[in-house]
Each structure stands twice: as structure tokens, then as C-alpha cells.
Amino acid sequence: xxxxxxxxxxxxxxxxxxxxxxxxxxxxxxxxxxxxxxxxxxxxxxxxxxxxxxxxxxxxxxxxxxxxxxxxxxxxxxxxxxxxxxxxxxxxxxxxxxxxxxxxxxxxxxxxxxxxxxxxxxxxxxxxxxxxxxxxxxxxxxxxxxxxxxxxxxxxxxxxxxxxxxxxxxxxxxxxxxxxxxxxxxxxxxxxxxxxxxxxxxxxxxxxxxxxxxxxxxxxxxxxxxxxxxxxxxxxxxxxxxxxxxxxxxxxxxxxxxxxxxxxxxxxxxxxxxxxxxxxxxxxxxxxxxxxxxxxxxxxxxxxxxxxxxxxxxxxxxxxxxxxxxxxxxxxxxxxxxx
Amino acid sequence: xxxxxxxxxxxxxxxxxxxxxxxxxxxxxxxxxxxxxxxxxxxxxxxxxxxxxxxxxxxxxxxxxxxxxxxxxxxxxxxxxxxxxxxxxxxxxxxxxxxxxxxxxxxxxxxxxxxxxxxxxxxxxxxxxxxxxxxxxxxxxxxxxxxxxxxxxxxxxxxxxxxxxxxxxxxxxxxxxxxxxxxxxxxxxxxxxxxxxxxxxxxxxxxxxxxxxxxxxxxxxxxxxxxxxxxxxxxxxxxxxxxxxxxxxxxxxxxxxxxxxxxxxxxxxxxxxxxxxxxxxxxxxxxxxxxxxxxxxxxxxxxxxxxxxxxxxxxxxxxxxxxxxxxxxxxxxxxxxxx
DNA sequence: GATTGGCACTCCAAACGGGTGAGTGCCAAG
DNA sequence: CTTGGCACTCACCCGTTTGGAGTGCCAATC
Numbered sequence: 001x002x003x004x005x006x007x008x009x010x011x012x013x014x015x016x017x018x019x020x021x022x023x024x025x026x027x028x029x030x031x032x033x034x035x036x037x038x039x040x041x042x043x044x045x046x047x048x049x050x051x052x053x054x055x056x057x058x059x060x061x062x063x064x065x066x067x068x069x070x071x072x073x074x075x076x077x078x079x080x081x082x083x084x085x086x087x088x089x090x091x092x093x094x095x096x097x098x099x100x101x102x103x104x105x106x107x108x109x110x111x112x113x114x115x116x117x118x119x120x121x122x123x124x125x126x127x128x129x130x131x132x133x134x135x136x137x138x139x140x141x142x143x144x145x146x147x148x149x150x151x152x153x154x155x156x157x158x159x160x161x162x163x164x165x166x167x168x169x170x171x172x173x174x175x176x177x178x179x180x181x182x183x184x185x186x187x188x189x190x191x192x193x194x195x196x197x198x199x200x201x202x203x204x205x206x207x208x209x210x211x212x213x214x215x216x217x218x219x220x221x222x223x224x225x226x227x228x229x230x231x232x233x234x235x236x237x238x239x240x241x242x243x244x245x246x247x248x249x250x251x252x253x254x255x256x257x258x259x260x261x262x263x264x265x266x267x268x269x270x271x272x273x274x275x276x277x278x279x280x281x282x283x284x285x286x287x288x289x290x291x292x293x294x295x296x297x298x299x300x301x302x303x304x305x306x307x308x309x310x311x312x313x314x315x316x317x318x319x320x321x322x323x324x325x326x327x328x329x330x331x332x333x334x335x336x337x338x339x
Numbered sequence: 340x341x342x343x344x345x346x347x348x349x350x351x352x353x354x355x356x357x358x359x360x361x362x363x364x365x366x367x368x369x370x371x372x373x374x375x376x377x378x379x380x381x382x383x384x385x386x387x388x389x390x391x392x393x394x395x396x397x398x399x400x401x402x403x404x405x406x407x408x409x410x411x412x413x414x415x416x417x418x419x420x421x422x423x424x425x426x427x428x429x430x431x432x433x434x435x436x437x438x439x440x441x442x443x444x445x446x447x448x449x450x451x452x453x454x455x456x457x458x459x460x461x462x463x464x465x466x467x468x469x470x471x472x473x474x475x476x477x478x479x480x481x482x483x484x485x486x487x488x489x490x491x492x493x494x495x496x497x498x499x500x501x502x503x504x505x506x507x508x509x510x511x512x513x514x515x516x517x518x519x520x521x522x523x524x525x526x527x528x529x530x531x532x533x534x535x536x537x538x539x540x541x542x543x544x545x546x547x548x549x550x551x552x553x554x555x556x557x558x559x560x561x562x563x564x565x566x567x568x569x570x571x572x573x574x575x576x577x578x579x580x581x582x583x584x585x586x587x588x589x590x591x592x593x594x595x596x597x598x599x600x601x602x603x604x605x606x607x608x609x610x611x612x613x614x615x616x617x618x619x620x621x622x623x624x625x626x627x628x629x630x631x632x633x634x635x636x637x638x639x640x641x642x643x644x645x646x647x648x649x650x651x652x653x654x655x656x657x658x659x660x661x662x663x664x665x666x667x668x669x670x671x672x673x674x675x676x677x678x
Numbered sequence: 679g680a681t682t683g684g685c686a687c688t689c690c691a692a693a694c695g696g697g698t699g700a701g702t703g704c705c706a707a708g
Numbered sequence: 709c710t711t712g713g714c715a716c717t718c719a720c721c722c723g724t725t726t727g728g729a730g731t732g733c734c735a736a737t738c
Contacts, residue, residue: 025730038682043731061688061730101498135486137478147474149488149496157488157498159440235574236592253575364701377711382702400701400718 008035009045010054011078014066018317023063068280071292071314075277079319084327088116092331099335102126102155106231109308109332114234116324119312120256122266125229126154126305126336133184133192136217138177143167146209148216152189154305154336158220165208176210180217189221230259230266234310241313248313251287255311261285266295266307273302273330275322280314290314294321298329300336308332345384347374349393350417352385353405357656362402407619410631410653414616418658423666427455431670438674441465441494445570448647448671453573455663458651459595461605464568465493465644465675472523472531477516477552482506485548487555491528493644493675497559504547515549519556528560569598569605573649580652587652590626594650600624605634605646612641612669614661619653629653633660637668639675647671 012033016024026039026046035042046064049055054070057063066074084092095112099105106123113121137149144167150158168176183199184192196214235256238249255261265283275296281289292314297304309325351372355363365378365385374381385403388394393409396402405413423431434451438444445462452460476488483506489497507515522538523531535553574595577588594600604622614635620628631653636643648664 023730027730039730040682040684041680044681047732057731059689061690061728063730101500135478135480137476137486137488139474139476139488139490141474141490147476147490149476149478151478151480151486155500157496159496161440161494233596236589236596239589239592250575250578253578257572257575362701366701378701379711379713380709383710386703396702398718400699400716402701 005035005037006045006049007078008033009042010049010066010070011074013046013049013055013064014070014074014078017065018315021315023058023065025063028063066315068282068314071279071318072282075279075318075322081275081323081326082319084323089327092116092327096331096335105155105332105335109328110231110233113308113310113324113328114237116328117310117312117321118234118237118240119310119316119321120232120234120237120252121308121310122262123231123308124263124266124306125231126156126299130188130299130303130305131156132186132188136177136180136184138173138180138213140168140170140173143169146173146213148213148220150217150220154300160216160220162212162216164212168209172209176213179210180213184217193218193221230262232256232262248290251285252291252311255285255288265293265311266309273326275326276309277318277322292316292318294318294325296325296329298333298336300333305336344374344376345388346412346417347372348381348384349388349405349409350413352388352394352403353409353413353417356404357654360654362397362404364402367402405654407621407653410618410657411621414618414657414661418661420614420661420665421658423662428666431455431666435670435674444671444674448667449570449572452647452649452663452667453576455667456649456651456660457573457576457579458649458655458660459571459573459576459591460647460649461601462570462647463602463605463645464570465495465638469527469642469644470495471525471527475516475519475523475556477512477519479507479509479512482508485512485552487552487559489556489559493639499555499559501551501555503551507548511548515552518549519552523556532557532560569601571595571601587629590624591630591650594624594627604632604650605648612665614665615648616657616661631655631657633657633664635664635668637672637675639672644675 009029012029012035013024016029016032026042029035029042030037030039046055049070050057050064053067054073055064056067058065092112096105096108099108102125106125110121110123113123132153133150134153135151137151139147139149141147141161144164146162146164146168148160148162150160152158179199180196183195187195196217199210199214235253238252241248255265265285265288273296275294278293278295280292283289283291283293290313291311293309293311294316295307295309297307299305308329310321312321348368351368351374352363355368355371365381368374368381369376369378385394388409389396389403392406393412394403395406397404431451435444435447438447441464445464449460449462452462471492472489473492474490476490478486478488480486480500483503485501485503485507487499487501489499491497518538519535522534526534535556538549538553574592577591580587594604604624604627612635614633617632617634619631622628622630622632629652630650632648632650633655634646634648636646638644647668649660651660
């Protein structure tokens with residue numbers, strides 16, 4: 001059946017090109033993979049594959065290179081996500097287990113992922129939007145200075161320092177603290193914000209203080225600046241590109257600085273443990289047409305609170321990368337479950 | 340007086356080379372700077388400067404390039420830190436004024452600095468070591484789960500979640516909170532840690548809880564992981580090097596990932612508003628022999644709690660960079676003063 | 679009809695080689 | 709001490725050559 005063999009040839013081309021970084025010719029192919037046919041036969045197959053747009057040659061008399069469409073077929077049909085070895089799993093676990101807080105979890109994950117994939121890794125901080133309020137604490141530093149601490153279910157802590165319009169004693173503060181917590185604790189932040197806004201009117205005695213505190217909390221909850229937080233690691237892996245500096249490294253470096261762009265790039269992750277792969281020009285950014293993005297969602301339960309993944313050249317080891325991304329996402333999710 | 344002119348020639352060479360990035364010859368020199376002498380005379384001067392090690396030629400029949408020693412002389416003797424323009428000052432102020440917390444201040448500073456200098460900027464987070472304890476808060480999330488919040492004078496907030504060996508009621512918790520704060524508030528963290536360690540023995544009733552809380556606090560205080568925190572921005576400016584990828588960009592990219600290395604690189608800043616310049620091989624790192632580091636200390640008062648600066652090629656605009664580093668450090672210090 | 683060996687062809691990449699010019703060092707005159 | 713003149717040196721540019729990997733096509737074979 002010649003069709004099966006054609007696909008085998010495509011797979012072989014992708015694998016060889018990924019590992020050698022050079023266009024691959026018919027002779028080298030039959031030698032390295034036991035295809036059991038002659039170079040001439042492979043050439044015929046390649047001619048067909050080229051016709052159908054799965055591979056291309058940089059110039060006549062050069063070997064073939066997979067196109068975006070070729071990679072796409074490879075990822076969808078020809079590759080199996082290779083499971084991580086026992087040793088790798090242990091390494092992941094021990095690397096992440098030492099984390100002390102959310103920040104630390106994110107930092108460790110991103111470094112881990114970049115080391116596993118030898119690529120640029122990106123981890124989005126868990127979004128505020130879908131998390132719930134665990135507790136609100138009010139601390140009087142001086143009678144007129146208040147530290148407002150907002151603790152969320154993801155383990156994220158936001159704090160703000162506020163000046164009160166008038167001094168407030170401990171009792172009133174306790175009262176306010178209780179009221180605020182009664183209104184907000186356990187709610188998704190959007191609901192909590194609504195509940196809080198209804199509060200000051202009811203609290204006559206220390207109205208000024210209540211208003212300031214509520215404003216601060218609402219502001220902290222709707223602060224989408226923190227939604228946009230992202231951790232990046234592994235930029236030095238870009239150095240391996242050596243060639244194709246202008247086409248690959250420069251635009252990517254620029255994108256890495258623009259966290260907003262990065263967010264968009266990673267943003268549309270599917271939940272449910274599925275790994276998404278966007279190849280080359282499938283993405284929205286002109287300049288990143290020779291890079292691929294491999295992402296997946298993570299979060300406690302199957303919630304996909306946020307996204308993590310890697311960015312690299314279209315010519316990358318997809319099976320390995322997808323496995324690493326999936327494994328790290330699972331471990332991070334598990335850790336968030338426990339917290 | 341020929342000696343003065345020789346220095347003028349050196350200065351001209353440095354300035355030209357920095358702006359053109361190409362070896363500069365005698366003819367171009369006399370044209371662009373009104374030196375009032377002939378190329379031949381300049382050649383004689385250049386021969387002497389080369390003999391003394393201030394300049395070198397990449398190869399015979401090429402123009403001259405400053406050596407590290409040449410840059411050093413230029414920085415020490417020949418350059419005046421050019422003051423920032425009014426517009427630049429305003430830009431700095433407005434860029435930094437919107438910051439909401441310490442984290443934000445650091446993030447904004449590092450981006451600002453990288454944009455001003457078009458170089459890689461590095462800002463060290465204010466060290467724990469020299470800051471004092473402003474307040475400790477204990478929040479019971481459930482009867483056996485406690486959130487321990489440590490607030491420092493720099494505005495940094497560390498929080499830890501702990502499991503208690505046994506349930507603790509509100510009153511005991513209030514008591515413990517009061518004791519802990521009496522012991523620690525206002526102290527430099529080293530002293531606070533010592534004072535805290537002496538505490539549990541005195542507190543019989545809820546000994547277990549006290550011990551856990553104290554341990555957590557002491558751990559958080561002595562956590563030098565947080566001393567090593569650093570923010571980096573402007574890596575995309577490396578793209579401008581284009582040439583000299585192997586010698587400059589790659590090692591620098593690697594260093595940027597290794598925050599420990601970066602810290603050492605920036606670490607030895609002098610206090611008192613002085614800007615330190617380390618040129619090329621003067622640094623401890625072999626691979627960074629073609630990069631320079633411009634740093635200064637910052638912090639509330641004249642305390643130099645931490646360091647900030649930029650890393651770039653030895654061939655950089657020293658007066659401009661030094662001015663930017665100094666200006667940003669001053670503004671950040673002022674903001675920390677207010678907080 | 680698919681597969682195969684043979685063969686002519688294409689075209690990139692690396693090697694070669696002469697010409698050009700910026701820049702130098704030196705020297706003798708001012 | 710400065711300057712104009714002059715011979716010299718090399719990196720760089722550019723056109724040419726050559727080698728080889730890889731292809732496409734065709735006729736022979738299974």
C-alpha cells in the first residue's frame with residue numbers, strides 16, 4: 001500500500017530534519033530509517049508529497065524540508081506523545097515539591113519547563129478572574145494607616161496600603177473586617193466585588209474608612225494588570241538557533257518582552273488536559289511565522305485557570321515537547337489542588 | 340601642549356567608535372572633530388596612544404579601536420555625566436509615579452531603564468537583610484490553618500501558609516499575635532529573628548502553635564532566596580548587536596538566566612549616589628569580557644539597600660548610560676522614602 | 679503498475695584570485 | 709613639533725571555478 005509508505009516517508013523527513021536541522025535527501029532517508037525500498041522510490045513519494053504541499057525544497061537540488069502543513073499532519077496523525085521516563089517524572093516532582101508559595105511554584109515551573117524542552121518556556125500566573133476570595137485581612141499599622149490583604153483561593157495574595165480619612169479604633173476595625181469577610185469570603189471575585197460595593201451604605205459609624213477599604217478591594221479585584229502576569233525562562237536557548245537570527249531570534253526576543261503579545265500567543269488554551277499546538281503562520285503574528293507554540297491549560301481540578309507552554313522554532317521535537325508540557329501542567333495542577 | 344591633544348584624540352576616538360561601531364581612522368577624526376591639525380599629526384598621537392595601550396587596531400591598515408584601558412581612562416577622566424533633559428526627567432517621574440506596590444516599582448524601573456539606555460537593565464529587589472519588621476499578622480483561615488504575613492519596612496510582604504498541630508481559638512491567637520509583634524516590630528530582621536527564637540519557651544498554653552509560627556517567621560526572615568530576586572528587561576536590545584553574536588549575545592543571554600551570576604555581576608555597588616562602571620575583562624567572568632556593567636545603589640535615605648544598573652557592550656555610550664542609571668536610582672530611592 | 683538502477687542536469691557552497699581602497703608608518707621639508 | 713608626500717599592507721569585494729549532493733526522468737525489471 002503506497003499511501004502508508006508515503007506517510008512513513010513524511011514522518012521520517014520530519015524526524016530527520018528536526019534532529020539534523022538540514023534538508024534531507026532521499027538517500028540519507030533510506031539509510032537511516034529501514035524503509036526497505038530504494039532511493040528512487042522514495043523520490044517518487046517525495047514528489048507526490050511536495051505536490052500536495054507537505055514538504056518543499058529550499059532550492060532545486062537540495063533535500064526536502066517539511067512545510068507548516070507537513071508538521072501539522074505529523075502532529076495530528078503521525079506522532080504519539082512519548083511518555084516521560086520514570087526518572088524524568090521523579091525529577092519533575094522533586095523540582096516542584098520544594099516550592100513555598102504560588103510565586104515560587106510559577107518560577108520553578110517555568111525554569112523546569114525550559115530545561116526539559118531546551119526551549120523558551122512561558123507560564124501564565126493563575127488568573128484572578130475565576131478564583132474565589134479566601135479571606136480579607138485588615139491590619140492597622142498606625143491608627144490611620146491600614147494594610148489591606150486579599151487572599152485568594154489560588155494562593156495569590158494582593159496587598160495594598162491605604163490612608164484613612166480619619167482614625168479608626170480596634171473595635172470598629174474588627175467590625176469592618178467581619179462585615180467585609182461575611183460579604184466576600186467564598187465568592188468568585190466578580191460576585192465579591194458586587195457584594196462589597198453594596199456594603200458602605202449600611203455602615204454609618206465609620207463610613208469613610210469602609211468606603212476606602214471597599215474601594216481598594218474592588219480595585220484590587222478588578223486589577224487586570226495582575227491577570228497579565230507571565231513568567232518567562234530559557235531565552236538563552238535561543239542562542240542555539242545561531243543561524244536564522246533575523247527571522248527567528250529577533251522577533252521572538254521582542255515578543256518575549258511584550259507580555260501582552262505573549263499572553264495572546266499562549267492565551268487560547270483548551271482545558272481538559274489537551275495540548276494545543278500552533279504551527280508557524282497559523283498564529284496571528286506575522287513576524288512569528290517561523291515559530292510554533294505548544295500550550296496547555298492548568299489549574300486545580302480540571303479548571304484551566306491559566307496556561308503554560310513553550311515557544312520555539314517550527315522545526316522542533318513535537319512529541320517530546322508536548323509530553324513535557326503535559327507532564328508539567330499535571331504536576332502544577334496537582335500542587336494547586338493540595339494548596 | 341601635545342599631551343592634552345592626545346587625550347582629546349582618545350576622547351574623539353571613543354565617541355566616534357561608539358556612534359559608528361567601526362574602527363576610526365585619522366582622516367575621519369580630523370574631519371568630524373575640529374581638531375585643527377593634520378591627519379599626520381593625529382597619526383603620531385595615535386601611535387603613542389597605541390604604545391601606551393589605550394587603543395588598538397584590529398589588523399594593520401585598519402582604524403583604531405579603544406581598548407578596555409582606553410574606555411577606563413575615558414570614563415574616569417574624559418567624560419562628564421551629561422544631565423538628563425527636563426523632558427526626560429518628567430518622563431521618568433510620570434513613568435514611576437503610577438506604581439502601586441514594591442513589585443510594581445521594581446518592574447517599572449527595570450523597563451524604564453532598559454528603554455532609556457536601549458540596553459539590558461537589571462534591578463535587584465531591596466534586600467531583606469537590612470530592612471526592619473513593620474508588622475506581623477496572623478490570620479486563621481480555619482481553626483488549624485494559619486496564614487502568617489510578614490510586612491517589612493521596604494513594603495515587601497512575605498506570606499506563608501502553615502498547618503497547626505492543634506486548633507487554636509481567637510483569643511490565644513490574639514495573644515500570640517501581640518507577643519510576636521512586641522518582640523519583632525521595629526527590629527532589623529536579624530535581631531527580630533533572635534528575639535523570636537527566645538519566645539516559645541515563655542508561652543506554655545499554646546506552645547505548639549507558637550513554635551510553628553516562630554519557625555515559619557524565622558525561616559521567612561532568613562530566606563536568602565528572596566535576597567536573590569532580580570528583575571531583568573530589555574533583552575531584545577541585544578538584537579541590535581547583530582554582529583558579534585557568539586562573543587557578546589550568547590554569553591550575556593546565558594548570564595541573564597542565571598540570576599545568581601547576575602547578582603554577583605551587579606553586586607558590588609557603592610553607596611552614596613556614585614555610579615560604578617566595570618569595563619570588559621575587569622569583571623570576574625571570562626565570557627563577559629566584552630561587556631560592561633554600569634551600576635549604582637539605591638534605597639530609602641542613602642542606604643543603598645539594593646543595586647540597579649545596565650549591562651551592555653564595552654562599546655557603549657558611557658556618559659548617557661551613567662546619567663540614566665543615576666537618574667532612575669534617585670527617583671526610585673525617593674519613592675521608597677515616601678512609602 | 680509499482681519498483682529500481684542509471685544518467686544527465688541543476689544549482690548551492692566553498693575555494694580561489696585579482697583589484698580596490700582605507701589606513702598606516704616613515705621620511706624629509708617647513 | 710607639524711605637515712605633505714609616498715610606498716606598503718591587508719581586509720574586503722566581486723567575479724569565476726569547481727565539487728558534490730540531490731533531483732527528475734527514463735527504460736528495464738519484477
